[in-house]
Amino acid sequence: MKLILKQEVSGLGEPGDVVEVKDGYGRNYLVPRGLAIHWTRGAQREVDSIKKARAAREIATLEQAREVAGQLAGLKVTLRTRAGQGGRLFGSVTAADIAGAVKDAGGPDLDKRRIEIRNPIKTVGVHQVAVRLHPEVSATIQLNVAAA
Known part of the structure; x- marks a missing residue:
């Protein structure tokens, strides 16, 4: 299952990352808790905005x-x-x-x-x-x- 992370999940990734996880983990844990959304072409725009916001507040180097x-x-x-x-x-x-x-x-x-x-x-x-x-x-x- 391909998902876009909305929040940081330790061991998996940062907000805006596109990750591939097992179906049960995504369907039963990540999506219901609001940690991730399903990946679609339209959701790619949201990935870009999440990454832009993260870059603005993150320590860059x-x-x-x-x-x-x-x-x-x-x-x-x-x-x-x-x-x-x-x-x-x-x-x-x-x-x-x-x-x-x-x-x-x-x-x-x-x-x-x-x-x-x-x-x-x-x-x-x-x-x-x-x-x-x-x-x-x-x-x-x-x-x-x-x-x-």
Whole structure:
């Protein structure tokens, strides 16, 4: 089955990529969740617009990615949020919260879809968060979650 990815799917591709997958995977997982659409000649125009939008917001070169990773390495990011007794948060920290905290700390604008939170952040303290800047470059942010 030939599909066009609308969102990034790890291990498969980026938005705008045309991929060939097994029928069941495409029909039962990718299409119902809005991660992909069926490929047609008319949908090729949508592929072009997705790729154009991705190019506008993406870190284009490896040197840019390394420069942004250097900026993130020396950055102290603190996120103040509501917490109860014992340091448990009301809810959890999202990728959008982290992107905003990096911006507030004087760091670069990050796309929230590039921030990888492996385990939900639900407690006060220092946490490590990975950011995929480029297929070859990844950075780690040391995030200090404090009670407000």
